[in-house]
Amino acid sequence: MADQTHPSQPADPDRGPVRRGGQILSGAAAAAPTFDQLLLDTRQSGMTAPPVSDVASTTSDAWRVLRIQAEFVEGFGTLAQLGPAVSVFGSARTGEGTDEYALAREVGRRLAEAGFAVITGGGPGAMEAANRGAHDVGGVSVGLGIELPFETGLNPYVGIGVDFRYFFARKVMFLKYAQGFIVLPGGFGTLDELFEALTLVQTGTVSRFPVVLVDRAFWGPLVDWIRGALEARGMISPGDVDLLSVVDTAEEAVALMAAVQQGGRA
Numbered sequence: 726m727a728d729q730t731h732p733s734q735p736a737d738p739d740r741g742p743v744r745r746g747g748q749i750l751s752g753a754a755a756a757a758p759t760f761d762q763l764l765l766d767t768r769q770s771g772m773t774a775p776p777v778s779d780v781a782s783t784t785s786d787a788w789r790v791l792r793i794q795a796e797f798v799e800g801f802g803t804l805a806q807l808g809p810a811v812s813v814f815g816s817a818r819t820g821e822g823t824d825e826y827a828l829a830r831e832v833g834r835r836l837a838e839a840g841f842a843v844i845t846g847g848g849p850g851a852m853e854a855a856n857r858g859a860h861d862v863g864g865v866s867v868g869l870g871i872e873l874p875f876e877t878g879l880n881p882y883v884g885i886g887v888d889f890r891y892f893f894a895r896k897v898m899f900l901k902y903a904q905g906f907i908v909l910p911g912g913f914g915t916l917d918e919l920f921e922a923l924t925l926v927q928t929g930t931v932s933r934f935p936v937v938l939v940d941r942a943f944w945g946p947l948v949d950w951i952r953g954a955l956e957a958r959g960m961i962s963p964g965d966v967d968l969l970s971v972v973d974t975a976e977e978a979v980a981l982m983a984a985v986q987q988g989g990r991a
């Protein structure tokens with residue numbers, strides 16, 4: 726029977742060691758909640774929201790703001806001098822040896838050759854492949870890692886790495902230090918990153934920010950749905966779908982980034 730364990734599920738305390746924050750943890754330490762869980766997952770048993778009168782617990786949430794602040798300070802400090810960069814998103818599950826992995830690696834390589842630093846989530850799959858492509862040609866390869874309940878750890882092709890505990894702080898860095906996004910086939914995480922960028926472009930919060938989807942066969946049905954449901958029913962403005970470019974090759978994706986960088990339309 727197929728293994729029913731979902732890789733996105735939290736660690737089983739009996740499962741053995743996990744890697745987190747650069748350390749190998751086992752037993753109770755491995756099963757302990759992450760900082761993001763402690764902040765957000767107050768419905769979990771053992772992490773229930775404190776009663777309003779519980780001053781100590783309430784202030785611990787307030788103190789957490791200082792940790793969050795430190796995370797922004799570290800991210801800003803590390804990435805401020807990066808130069809032109811593109812954030813590349815895609816499935817954490819893309820396997821080495823697949824066409825998707827080769828595509829992501831080529832995207833990383835071509836971006837680096839065009840003078841862009843390559844920013845990814847620093848994890849496995851398409852992230853690893855994109856970092857690897859940049860690394861292959863001596864480019865700048867950045868990984869913004871995230872502490873997860875079951876494992877984290879930057880892939881070996883990350884040259885500049887920052888580990889985050891909070892998803893939202895990390896997402897600011899993907900956007901703030903990139904000239905655009907290249908989005909490869911992926912799941913919920915990839916879609917989340919894609920739609921956050923689209924919302925910011927749509928609302929004019931960021932401008933001249935190309936968002937390029939690579940692999941027409943994969944993304945076409947989503948774009949059709951955006952037109953057929955969102956645009957047709959007035960949920961987005963006519964033309965909003967054009968905030969997305971859809972291409973088939975790494976070469977086209979990187980050419981679009983380079984064109985915008987040289988003053989073309991996003």
Ligand SMILES: C/C(=C\CNc1ncnc2c1ncn2[C@@H]1O[C@H](COP(=O)(O)O)[C@@H](O)[C@H]1O)CO
Nearest residue numbers: 732814815816817818846848911912913914915
């Ligand atoms: C599920 C697996 C590993 C998870 N490790 C991750 N490390 C870093 N970043 C991640 C990880 N998982 C998701 N992300 C972020 O979301 C995007 C990919 O999500 P998707 O659901 O796989 O499309 C990616 O761009 C990351 O920023 C496998 O062992």
